[in-house]
Amino acid sequence: MSYVQRVLEELKAKNPGETEFHQAATEILLTLEPVINAHPEYEKAALLERFTEPERVILFRVPWVDDSGKVRVNKGYRVQFNSAIGPYKGGLRFHPSVNLSVIKFLGLEQILKNSLTSLPIGGGKGGSDFDPKGKSDREIMAFCQSFMTELYRHVGADTDVPAGDIGVGAREVGYLFGQYKRICNEHVGVLTGRGLSYGGSLIRKEATGYGLVYMTAEAMKMRGDNFEGKTVLVSGSGNVAIYACEKAQQLGAKVVAMYDSNGYIYDPNGIQIEVIKQLKEVERVRIKEYATRVPGSTYTEGCKGIWTIPCDVALPCATQNEIDEESAKYLVKNGVKYVAEGANMPSTLEAIEVFQKSSAVFLPAKAANAGGVATSALEMAQSSGRLFWSAEEVDAKLKTIMINIYHNMDNAAKKYGYEGNYVMGANIAGFEKVADAMMAHGIV
Ligand code: NDP
Numbered sequence: 001m002s003y004v005q006r007v008l009e010e011l012k013a014k015n016p017g018e019t020e021f022h023q024a025a026t027e028i029l030l031t032l033e034p035v036i037n038a039h040p041e042y043e044k045a046a047l048l049e050r051f052t053e054p055e056r057v058i059l060f061r062v063p064w065v066d067d068s069g070k071v072r073v074n075k076g077y078r079v080q081f082n083s084a085i086g087p088y089k090g091g092l093r094f095h096p097s098v099n100l101s102v103i104k105f106l107g108l109e110q111i112l113k114n115s116l117t118s119l120p121i122g123g124g125k126g127g128s129d130f131d132p133k134g135k136s137d138r139e140i141m142a143f144c145q146s147f148m149t150e151l152y153r154h155v156g157a158d159t160d161v162p163a164g165d166i167g168v169g170a171r172e173v174g175y176l177f178g179q180y181k182r183i184c185n186e187h188v189g190v191l192t193g194r195g196l197s198y199g200g201s202l203i204r205k206e207a208t209g210y211g212l213v214y215m216t217a218e219a220m221k222m223r224g225d226n227f228e229g230k231t232v233l234v235s236g237s238g239n240v241a242i243y244a245c246e247k248a249q250q251l252g253a254k255v256v257a258m259y260d261s262n263g264y265i266y267d268p269n270g271i272q273i274e275v276i277k278q279l280k281e282v283e284r285v286r287i288k289e290y291a292t293r294v295p296g297s298t299y300t301e302g303c304k305g306i307w308t309i310p311c312d313v314a315l316p317c318a319t320q321n322e323i324d325e326e327s328a329k330y331l332v333k334n335g336v337k338y339v340a341e342g343a344n345m346p347s348t349l350e351a352i353e354v355f356q357k358s359s360a361v362f363l364p365a366k367a368a369n370a371g372g373v374a375t376s377a378l379e380m381a382q383s384s385g386r387l388f389w390s391a392e393e394v395d396a397k398l399k400t401i402m403i404n405i406y407h408n409m410d411n412a413a414k415k416y417g418y419e420g421n422y423v424m425g426a427n428i429a430g431f432e433k434v435a436d437a438m439m440a441h442g443i444v
């Protein structure tokens with residue numbers, strides 16, 4: 001049995017039932033074989049065993065009181081996975097599906113993603129099984145304050161810098177930051193995705209979606225192609241989805257469908273993104289409202305059907321495992337040319353295999369959605385330098401970073417003889433730097 005296979009077997013035995021974590025570890029470790037084989041010293045240093053074991057896992061109780069006066073209790077998590085190249089960095093997710101396995105899969109992915117940005121940030125992730133849907137502003141605030149009342153002692157501007165993710169947007173980051181500041185009596189860059197009035201960065205909100213489209217545009221450019229006139233599917237209608245849709249349309253594409261967790265809308269004339277913003281960012285209502293407001297559009301209950309709509313470009317931007325093998329086959333049969341992952345691990349391992357056997361270009365999440373965390377690192381730089389860059393400056397840096405990530409993973413894939421396999425390219429390019437730093441630090 002190879003070193004990689006042995007580590008994977010041990011990881012599954014030591015972490016039973018953590019299916020999402022097993023899935024992410026399998027995808028990553030199997031693609032690292034060529035690098036591992038080229039470095040026998042890694043096995044002696046148990047590098048992979050250390051790489052797949054978080055440096056620290058924090059689990060805590062989050063008690064809060066709802067509007068009816070009832071005491072509620074949720075689980076809180078922060079996984080500080082790897083700090084070899086910089087302070088832990090990664091979002092907080094508030095969603096009922098959150099458990100340790102989900103946070104560990106996200107944290108493991110985050111290590112390589114953050115390394116790919118070429119900025120000095122380690123990997124972490126956190127969150128809660130709290131469901132913000134349907135809660136009042138006061139309830140959200142009560143929950144966030146309780147969450148931070150425990151988390152504050154584990155994070156810090158040079159230690160661990162959380163940000164948003166599913167269910168954690170500007171409002172939640174504001175409440176979390178307010179409580180941190182109150183407890184610690186310091187106004188520092190301990191969270192990113194902050195509001196512009198208290199240390200946030202322009203373009204952070206747009207960064208993941210814009211970055212996804214910038215990278216896809218670069219992949220297109222390398223093939224003499226572009227977004228002009230392309231039909232695009234975007235899943236989700238949250239932060240990543242909205243700004244992916246906006247940028248794709250700015251570049252001349254027509255986005256025809258989006259969804260939330262209840263169902264999808266189809267608009268053959270092209271989604272009116274201002275209507276989506278109004279529904280999702282302002283009114284916080286279900287996406288089916290779109291069909292009542294925009295003539296010519298339709299709403300279908302259930303999400304999966306979106307992938308049966310013919311398209312040139314698919315941008316999954318909602319959640320893990322939203323594209324399974326069957327959906328991937330539909331996309332390929334209908335002639336999809338580019339699949340770029342805005343969400344984390346939106347394609348199952350079987351779906352990835354379908355894409356890789358097809359002629360479609362597949363851009364994996366840890367590279368394609370790295371624009372968010374990259375811009376978070378730019379926010380950290382502005383915080384520590386007491387600087388405020390213009391939207392144009394940040395956007396230009398984001399674009400450069402996404403183009404560089406594309407070429408770094410392209411070159412890494414070529415270097416090991418797997419041209420065009422960006423899953424391998426991204427994992428290898430991200431891993432090399434982390435492995436190098438871990439070896440330099442000794443057995444820690
Ligand atoms: P949001 O909470 O803003 O939006 C999530 C969207 O996905 C919502 O439309 C939500 O619908 C939908 N969704 C969530 N779960 C499901 C599900 N099980 N089935 C169908 N739809 C679902 O989150 P973000 O946009 O921030 O994050 C989306 C993805 O992008 C996540 O995988 C996240 O980890 C990843 N990501 C986010 C980054 C960021 O900067 N925000 C950075 C890098 C990656 P509903 O409202 O009905 O729940």
